[in-house]
Each structure stands twice: as C-alpha cells, then as structure tokens.
Amino acid sequence: MIKLSYKIDQDSSSLEISGIPxxxxxxSEDTIGILSSWTLKIIGSPILEGxxxxxxxxxxxxxxxxxxxISGIRKQFISNKxxxxxxxxxxxxxxxxxxxxxxxxxxxxxxxxxxxxxxTRCLDLLRFHPKxxxxxxxxxxxxxxxxxxxxxxxxxxxxxxxxYSLILFLFTSILLIFIPTDNRYELRETTNHSQVLSD
Amino acid sequence: xxxxxxxxxxxxxxxKGSKYHDTVIDKSFVNCVIANDASRKIDFLILVIExxxxxxxxxxxxxxxxxxxxxxFSSRVQFWKMRCTNPLRNTYTFTSLSFxxxxxxxxxxxxxxxxxxxxIRQLLSSKESKTLNDERWxxxxxRLKSLIRERMNNQRNxxxxxLSEDNNEFFRELLVILSLSCGKxxxxxxxxxxxxxx
Numbered sequence: 361m362i363k364l365s366y367k368i369d370q371d372s373s374s375l376e377i378s379g380i381p382x383x384x385x386x387x388s389e390d391t392i393g394i395l396s397s398w399t400l401k402i403i404g405s406p407i408l409e410g411x412x413x414x415x416x417x418x419x420x421x422x423x424x425x426x427x428x429x430i431s432g433i434r435k436q437f438i439s440n441k442x443x444x445x446x447x448x449x450x451x452x453x454x455x456x457x458x459x460x461x462x463x464x465x466x467x468x469x470x471x472x473x474x475x476x477x478x479x480t481r482c483l484d485l486l487r488f489h490p491k492x493x494x495x496x497x498x499x500x501x502x503x504x505x506x507x508x509x510x511x512x513x514x515x516x517x518x519x520x521x522x523x524y525s526l527i528l529f530l531f532t533s534i535l536l537i538f539i540p541t542d543n544r545y546e547l548r549e550t551t552n553h554s555q556v557l558s559d
Numbered sequence: 560x561x562x563x564x565x566x567x568x569x570x571x572x573x574x575k576g577s578k579y580h581d582t583v584i585d586k587s588f589v590n591c592v593i594a595n596d597a598s599r600k601i602d603f604l605i606l607v608i609e610x611x612x613x614x615x616x617x618x619x620x621x622x623x624x625x626x627x628x629x630x631x632f633s634s635r636v637q638f639w640k641m642r643c644t645n646p647l648r649n650t651y652t653f654t655s656l657s658f659x660x661x662x663x664x665x666x667x668x669x670x671x672x673x674x675x676x677x678x679i680r681q682l683l684s685s686k687e688s689k690t691l692n693d694e695r696w697x698x699x700x701x702r703l704k705s706l707i708r709e710r711m712n713n714q715r716n717x718x719x720x721x722l723s724e725d726n727n728e729f730f731r732e733l734l735v736i737l738s739l740s741c742g743k744x745x746x747x748x749x750x751x752x753x754x755x756x757x
Contacts, residue, residue: 371680423744426739426748427748427751427752429735429739430735430736430739430740430748430749430751430752431751431752432732451685452685472683472684472685472686473683473684473685473731473734473735473738474680474681474683474684474685474686474738475684477679477680477683477735477738477739477741478680480739480744480745481741481742481744481745483744484741484742484743484744484745485742485744487744488742488743488744500587500747501587501744501747501748501750501751502587502588502751502756503587503588503591503594503751503752503753503754503755503756504751504755504756505755505756506755506756509755
C-alpha cells in the first residue's frame with residue numbers, strides 16, 4: 361500500500377497530512393481516505409502533531425470561531441474533550457492546546473487576524489480538497505438565529521439607539537410633569553371697546 | 560513506500576470537494592431568511608474590493624463571467640441595480656436581493672477576496688512593520704472613505720459615524736470578513752452570515 365503525504369501551505373500555516381486511500385470507500389490511488397498522521401506548523405509557534413481526533417478538535421473550534429467571527433460575534437469555543445480552546449483577546453485570538461499525554465503543559469498560541477484566516481483557509485482546503493476524502497467530526501456552517509446574534513454580539517457593536525431614545529423620552533416626559541403650570545390664568549374673550557372720539 | 564506531493568497553496572480543485580460535504584451544506588439553509596443587513600453588508604464588501612483594486616468594477620464583471628454567473632452580471636447597470644438594494648446608498652431602489660442574487664454575489668465576493676488575499680492579509684497582519692502598516696491603512700481608509708462619501712447617503716447617521724470614526728474598527732471588520740470568505744469554505748461561511756434562521 362502506498363502511503364500518501366500532502367502538504368497545504370497558506371502563508372503562516374503549513375499543514376502536512378499523511379495517510380492511505382480507503383479502497384473499501386472507493387477512493388482512488390491518490391486520495392487519502394484514512395489519516396495516519398498530521399503536522400501543523402504555524403510561524404512563530406512549535407510544531408503541532410497528533411491523531412485524527414486532535415485534528416478534528418482543532419477543526420471544530422477554529423471553524424466555529426471563524427463562522428462566528430464573520431458574523432461579528434467574538435466568543436470562546438471549546439472542543440468536545442476540552443483538548444482545544446480558542447478565546448478572543450483584544451484584537452487577537454488565543455489558541456490553547458491541551459496535550460493528551462500526562463505531564464505536558466498546555467500550549468498557548470496567539471494568532472492575529474491574518475494568522476487566523478491563514479489557519480482557517482488551511483483547514484478549509486483540507487475539508488474540501490478532492491485529494492482528501494476523510495469524514496470530519498465538525499459542524500457545517502449554518503445561519504444563526506436573530507436571538508443568538510443579539511445575545512452574543514459584542515457590546516461595542518450592539519445598537520442601543522432604541523434604548524437611548526426610550527430613556528430620553530421618559531426623562532423629557534417626567535421633566536414636563538414637574539414643571540408647574542399657572543392654573544389661575546383664565547382665558548377671557550377679548551372685547552373690542554370702540555371709543556368714539558368726540559371733539 | 561511514501562509518496563509526497565505539494566497539494567495546494569491556492570484553491571484549484573474546490574468545485575469538486577469531498578463527497579461528505581456537498582449534501583449537508585444545502586440542508587443548512589432550510590427554513591432560513593435573508594438577514595436584514597445582507598444587502599448593506601454585500602455592498603460594503605464590494606466597496607472594499609473596489610478600494611483594494613483599481614478598476615475593480617471591470618474585474619468583478621470579468622470574474623463573474625469566468626465563474627459562470629448569471630445575466631445579473633452581464634452589464635454594469637444590472638450589477639449597479641443589485642448594489643442599489645443597500646438602503647444606505649444615495650440611489651436606493653427600495654428593492655431587495657433574491658436568494659439567487661445573494662448566492663451569486665457571495666460566490667463573486669469569495670472569488671475576488673481570494674484574488675486579493677495577499678493585500679487583505681498585509682492590512683490585517685500585526686507582524687508587519689508598524690510604520691509601513693500605518694501608511695497602508697492611511698491609504699486604504701482615505702480611499703474607502705472617499706468612495707463611501709461619493710456613493711452613500713452622507714446624511715444618514717450610520718454613514719456619518721463611519722466617516723468620522725478614527726479607529727477604523729468597521730473597516731477592519733470588513734477586511735476580516737473578506738479574509739474569511741476565501742474559497743469554498745469561506746463562501747459557505749459568508750453565505751451563512753447573510754441568512755438568519757426564521
């Protein structure tokens with residue numbers, strides 16, 4: 361059996377995938393159907409490697425995070441077994457990877473927007489490239505509900521116009537109630553007194 | 560025996576992706592409606608593309624022809640009419656985009672952002688030289704602001720706030736959207752962000 365190895369390069373990220381075709385699934389000779397190993401190099405960070413489950417976890421969080429980010433939502437995502445976590449920090453993104461081996465400290469990688477998009481593009485290529493026919497345990501991109509967007513939108517982008525206008529309306533109304541009115545004032549009909557000027 | 564190949568630095572084969580995904584993606588948009596801000600978002604993304612590339616309107620139509628998009632992209636007027644669905648435009652037409660038009664525009668934006676990715680990446684990168692990056696941002700924002708002034712209704716509060724903003728947060732958001740819209744996965748992501756669950 362020929363062991364295949366493919367490399368996906370995207371500026372700061374480089375992903376190398378090794379595996380063999382899954383002939384029982386009808387894969388051609390040059391298609392990886394069964395993944396045996398992977399290595400991910402992000403410039404300025406240590407080399408990451410692991411089993412398929414780890415790559416699944418990385419894809420889960422990074423792709424979900426990117427999906428949210430494109431809708432203006434910045435929130436933390438944690439993979440199924442808490443192996444990978446991605447959290448927004450200021451303008452950057454913190455990727456935290458917990459090793460399944462005992463005694464190994466978690467690895468922390470800080471990505472800026474360009475590095476996040478490089479990594480996302482790398483993982484997108486892996487998902488959709490015809491040279492890979494691997495079943496990934498990841499959620500597809502789905503539209504969010506309006507409720508979810510409003511709930512998760514960062515404070516800076518929330519539209520408070522309605523709230524402010526309501527507050528302004530109530531304040532003005534209360535102010536007008538407390539302004540004293542002159543009840544003694546009576547409306548009188550104006551009468552025209554015609555004076556005859558007599559010489 | 561180990562066979563090594565350099566697979567891809569660009570998306571060359573994306574139209575024939577893995578068979579596990581094609582059926583699932585279409586089902587993701589069942590019971591969904593077009594988001595209220597979809598036409599606004601699309602128009603601003605095209606405006607950013609126009610900022611990044613001179614004569615982008617020609618490139619957009621050529622790209623649309625290359626990727627085989629519908630007759631909506633056959634002439635500048637038809638394309639302009641679609642963009643006039645943005646309520647913040649001077650020439651707002653009180654119409655809305657159809658599902659097919661959104662799909663075509665998503666495909667076009669995705670293809671263009673892939674073409675312009677090196678430029679987008681440069682602007683988003685924090686690893687570049689600060690003075691050089693500041694110069695690039697100054698050029699980018701001044702050009703984008705002049706396009707906004709020219710085409711949008713400047714009396715709208717939203718436009719006025721964008722133009723007066725100094726921290727460029729909104730422009731950065733647009734660039735991030737473009738950077739995450741490249742390729743097939745990116746197009747799916749962008750499309751999902753333009754819809755809402757009903």
